[in-house]
Amino acid sequence: MTDVSPISPAPHPLGDGPPPWLKRAGWELLGVLVAAYALYEVSRQLRGFFIQIAIAVFIAIALDPGVTILEKRGWRRGVATGALFGLIVLGSTLFVALMIPLIVDQAGTLVDLAPTYVDQIGTFAERFGFDAASGTTAALDALRANVTSLAGGIAGSLVGLSGKLVNTLFQTLTIGLFAFYLTADAPRVRRALLSLLPPRHQAEVLRGLEIAIDKTGAYFYSRALLALVGAGIAWAVFAALGIPFSLALALWFGVLSQFIPVVGTYIGGILPLLIGLLESPSAALGVLVFMIVYQMIENYLLAPKITAHTMELHPAVAFGSAIVGASLMGAIGAFIALPAAATTQAFVAAFLDRHDLIESDLLGGEANDSAEPEDV
Numbered sequence: 001m002t003d004v005s006p007i008s009p010a011p012h013p014l015g016d017g018p019p020p021w022l023k024r025a026g027w028e029l030l031g032v033l034v035a036a037y038a039l040y041e042v043s044r045q046l047r048g049f050f051i052q053i054a055i056a057v058f059i060a061i062a063l064d065p066g067v068t069i070l071e072k073r074g075w076r077r078g079v080a081t082g083a084l085f086g087l088i089v090l091g092s093t094l095f096v097a098l099m100i101p102l103i104v105d106q107a108g109t110l111v112d113l114a115p116t117y118v119d120q121i122g123t124f125a126e127r128f129g130f131d132a133a134s135g136t137t138a139a140l141d142a143l144r145a146n147v148t149s150l151a152g153g154i155a156g157s158l159v160g161l162s163g164k165l166v167n168t169l170f171q172t173l174t175i176g177l178f179a180f181y182l183t184a185d186a187p188r189v190r191r192a193l194l195s196l197l198p199p200r201h202q203a204e205v206l207r208g209l210e211i212a213i214d215k216t217g218a219y220f221y222s223r224a225l226l227a228l229v230g231a232g233i234a235w236a237v238f239a240a241l242g243i244p245f246s247l248a249l250a251l252w253f254g255v256l257s258q259f260i261p262v263v264g265t266y267i268g269g270i271l272p273l274l275i276g277l278l279e280s281p282s283a284a285l286g287v288l289v290f291m292i293v294y295q296m297i298e299n300y301l302l303a304p305k306i307t308a309h310t311m312e313l314h315p316a317v318a319f320g321s322a323i324v325g326a327s328l329m330g331a332i333g334a335f336i337a338l339p340a341a342a343t344t345q346a347f348v349a350a351f352l353d354r355h356d357l358i359e360s361d362l363l364g365g366e367a368n369d370s371a372e373p374e375d376v
Helices: 020-045 047-072 077-126 133-145 147-184 188-193 200-238 246-259 266-279 281-306 314-351 367-371
Strands: none
Touching: 020 047, 047 077, 047 147, 047 188, 047 200, 047 246, 047 314, 077 147, 077 246, 147 188, 188 200, 200 246, 200 266, 200 281, 200 314, 266 281
């Protein structure tokens, strides 16, 4: 009789359970996910602080060439930094001090003339067959009836505005503190950061830093000079036209015309145009003509001479960079985006090689001329 031994079941592919490495990998993956989420939350909470640091770094890079020039002339670096920051604070204070009376005066004028404007609109509408008399009267009655509630709303808005003003002041002081430290101690900060890198990488980092300082500083100082020139010309024109607050409006025009790409001249001219319109149609027409003529003078005479040693951006590149910067960081981002784009353009020209192009009708008749480094 044949002895038949029982057939043992085949072992499970995973044995008695999952292998140890699978459990370990699962816990490691869970740890990575938790750490990534925690890092995301911390970054989201500190986003405002990171933006302030980015602004401070930009200011430090922009002011570094000026501080270095003063340092070479015998100034201590801390004193030179303080002098430049003092000029910035003085200029900002002067600008705000000139703009506040303008805003208050024009707001009061607008309120005083509101009934007149409503009547004029009604008269204009009646010429086209609209019965605006009843609507005008109702609008004026509603305006008078809501004066009390409007005053209460303004009071509440002022309270909220005060809180925002304090927060803005604190953020400004924070940015100024970091910017002052990064500018005054720039050599020490650079040595500390470069000491973390091997010598073979330090030269490349220094080269990139030199490009960033050169392009950012050149862009900042050239635009500041153009703003001063534009403000001076605008002041003379606005004063000749008899426009009130001509100095404040000229500074407004000069700043916006230079630090808003492509359309800055026209955006900066809207406020002088409106205030000129309140004075007389001829004054408004004079402002409009000035805006057009000044744009041509700046593009073909002033800008080529002042920015001869800086890297100019193509208008499309500048406008696109400003949109990206504004989407990421608001108005400050739009301002920072322009020198950042110029620096990126310089990096591309310095670290990437250009090659001769093949012949093609799609490239135009002077294809190989583009093989030479040129501004975008």
